[in-house]
Amino acid sequence: MKISTRRDVDVAPDRVFAALTDFTHFEQKARAAGAQVERTNGESRAMAAWRVRFDYRGRSRKADLRVVTYDPDTQLAIKAELDGIHTLFNVEVMEVAPNCARMFVSLDIRPTTMKGRLLVQSLKLAKTSMTRRLDRRLDQFAREIERRPAGGI
Template sequence: MKFVAKEDVALPQKVLFEIMADFQMFERVAIRRGVEVTRSGSIAAADGLKWDCTFEFRGRDRTACVRLAEFSAPEKTMFFITNPALDNRVEITVSALSKKQSRFQVSTVLEPKTLTARLLVQSMKLARSKYNKRFQKRVAEVAKELVALGAA
């Protein structure tokens, strides 16, 4: 199942991408939300970066491995997120609209690996418009947060 959301941001492409490339900031955000994060690989190199995450979701402990698959500054970042039930590919693209504006596009593809995950994804397909709206809303919130960070 695929979700795509676009948001126009009042930041230059390079500035927006630099904020998004601050992986340590995103680690701190995850830790504040109760996620245990263990990074392997070098932040400076950005190649081979991987995060092992443990968190509680719906009353159960979950694990996920987030791997940086592609890092093409200042345009594109791709992550592969795997856990025992789902594989998820997240692609973030930043394109310049003008000198002071850029477009932030996030696409994600969910691929179930278990029967339970297949049922979850199938139910999401039935309520696709609801989940598309949620995804768009969350991407808009993230875009606002990135603009606030860029203004600081």
């Protein structure tokens, strides 16, 4: 199952990419939401990996995430494995105008087990609402980037 969207941001592409790769910021947000986040390899952005534990629908879940594509100022892709599902989160950033960037975001969800197939099947029924939520989150992220001062990323 694939979900994709795009959003224009009124800042330079390098600032958008810097915000996308501010992994410390995202780790702090996940911890604030109750997740346990452990960086499993050094501070390198291009080879970053995490083990995340969180509660979802009354059950404790574990996810392993790692950066699989890191092209500075252009593309970031993160692969996640959890509960019989492999997910690829991909963001491409391109310059539209001198101080305007466009983000193309896609989420590709693939089952690896029977349990995963059942989950993906139920997600397909909610694809429209998931796409709307992705649009809202991307819009919030874009507004957050636009509000940050130029040297604040």
